[in-house]
Amino acid sequence: MRLAEAPPSVSVIIVSRARAAALRLCLTGVARLNYPSYEIILVADPEGLRVAQDMGLAGEIKTVAYDTANISAARNLGIGEAAGEIVAFIDDDAVPEPLWLTHLAAPFADPEVMTTGGYVLGRNGISFQWKARSIDRAARTADIHMSDEIRATVLHPTRERAIKTEGTNMAVRRDLLADMGGFDPAFRFYLDESDLNLRLAASGHATAIVPLAQVHHGYAASARRRANRAPRDLHQIGASLAVFLRKHCPESEQATRLTEEIRAQDARLIACLIDGRLEPRDIRRLRRSLRAGIDDGQRRAIAPLLPLSRAACGFRAFASLSTGSHRVIFGPLSKRKELKEQAKSCAESGGTVSLFIFSHTALFHRIRFTNEGYWLQWGGLFGRSQRNGPIFKIWRLASRARAEAKRIAGARGLAEF
Template sequence: MTPSAGQPTISVVVVSRRRPEALKRALVGISQLRYPAFEVVVVADTAGLAAAKDLPFGDQLKTVEYETPNISAARNRGIAHAAGEVVAFMDDDAVPETGWLHHLAAPFAKPEVAAAGGYVRGRNGISFQWRAQSVDGTGAGLPLAFTGDDPVVLTPDGQRAIKTEGTNMAFRREVLAELGGFDPAFHYYLDETDLNLRLAAAGHKTAIVPRAEVHHGYAENRQRTAARVPRDLSEIGASKAVFLRKHCSDGQRDTVWTAFCRAQRRRLLAHMVAGHIMPGDVRRLMRGLQQGYAEGLSRALGQMPELTRAAEGFAPLEVKIGPQVVIFGRFWRKKTLLREAKDAVQDGKSPSVFIFSRTGLFHSVRFDPAGFWVQRGGLFGRSERRQTLFRIGGFGARLRQEFQRVAAQRLLSETLLPKRLQTKQQAQKRSRT
């Protein structure tokens, strides 16, 4: 497929290490994106590449083997193999909504936009893990408040940059090449924040795109457990040292570092009180933080690679995507509904499944590795956490409400609902056709 006017070609870069199953799930989600021309570059260890190549579309992926635990260097490898006009990044423990690239690409129709970032939902698939922030040379973020769902193009003010989140961000490739990509001195943590500040220093504009949503699971890695309990803080300390050397004034660094250490200690004490770690672990992790900081003070800075255009050219993912369908029912039919969803995937369709019980249970949303979205919860329970604790209503009204909550992000048409649940205008339009 060829993009229409204003739709750039996009390279989606996914870096993975020691999480082959999470990577497969992420790639299945990416394969269902509804965007006319995008390629996928996977930078991973041996196990990750084997998992990626085992997928039905594995032979269409651009794959780069990389074993070193350095997120910046790995992303630069991805950029070097990316041939799209725009390079988007997503983590291997995340899954994009079907309309992710459709929405994330839209601001790039304006030539002054160099970067874009979307919203990130957390493990329950409902609450937001990340929306929008600005950031300064100390690394301190401030929330940016927006009304509505339309993209907002922001210009840095000279003191603060527009922050993008690493699991949901995109940049013009030519701008990345000019800036040298990601600084490999940041092995883990603050890598994209450093790039944001360099973008701001160059005067580039960034768009915040609320409807470009990614679901992020925070899978375990060598730095943290699956419950987000720290295993090692040395790389965080090293990256903080590098960041302050590059962006913070000499007179501020000690104060900023001291405040950062106190915040990390409070975080560890909270985990200790919760029973996740022992007092000795707090001491060990804080020692690692200090040792990492000392090591980061001596790391070489600014050793940026040359990011030439990919020699192999643009290799769009050509996966036949069938129609989207909505499958819904009550909790006692769960097994049947999930079986219907798996059958629909086998038929080339993209299902969204809604399963409601007659309870007040909170809702959750997840992407099943088989290739479909499923939302579960009580008919009277909350989905958005700002809603009232207990809601009265019938099944049809709740289905329509939850469908509308995700329709724009997932590019769902209201015609997928039963006719009785469609708006009057949509039902009339459907009857005319």
């Protein structure tokens, strides 16, 4: 009888700068993944490295000190430390579902697959920010209809369109990525993974889109955006787009595409002004920063990418804090304190915990991962979770908890209860 091949070893790379609180939550989630062979590589500023130290992880993970605002260069440092067969990327303001790596790495059993990408959930923890998309040589994206929202689907690029993966939820064969020179440091932020997608497409490499490989992306505040997602600065957006077009788009089409982006960003700014997230003086400043960024990107040096070295220290397997056991806890809002204490205790014992707290209302549901290491979903017993569901429906507590557990079971690994 032929034995099943062991899952590939995975190096999880996290880049962090000036977002200590978000990083702590990200590391809490990554440290509890249900996967047999992974290492964690943190490329971070001094503040981020202190977070790992304070959490007691500094001796268990690989750390790289880096305090420059260039996510591509930071990721390349991480790739240089990676010893896994696969490298997976997640942003510091994201948290993976427990089976994230299990699903994201599985398609690599097919030798044709060179990269994989999963789905990204937004702030409410239920609606998707991004699912499957493609991108063309002018950085225009388009949704890809997925006939199967459960199993991975292997997709092939064309000469004009690449399969897009999101930098906060993607994986690539380590040796291929290193041989390609990793990410282009000319992209300090934005379109860095899209540039990689186009380069992979040029060689005809297949990508698997994996619906159940899910991460929750919080859009944490940064030097580029506020906590309410209003932009603080558009310089790197303009610069990266200009670099991307110089590398991939016919010169005759570049001016039209830049004008299109200026108009799109202007519409975004006006929308933020109307809903009160920006003031008139912000609009003028941000318009100037976008145009200055475009000028920067049109002058920025684009150097050939050299192969990246392999980690000298070898693979540092991380012992997950999760035992692999799963527990569903649920109850009414009136007992939330006791329920949270129960969930915290179970998580401290290594369990993967999903806590459902229901009020006797029709409030919409939200999901978040907590610093205590458990998943919390709260909302009205009669309210909707998925935003296309009925606004009001009569439920009993147990049947509602069972239905919600079933809805997330594939990504989280929950069994019937």
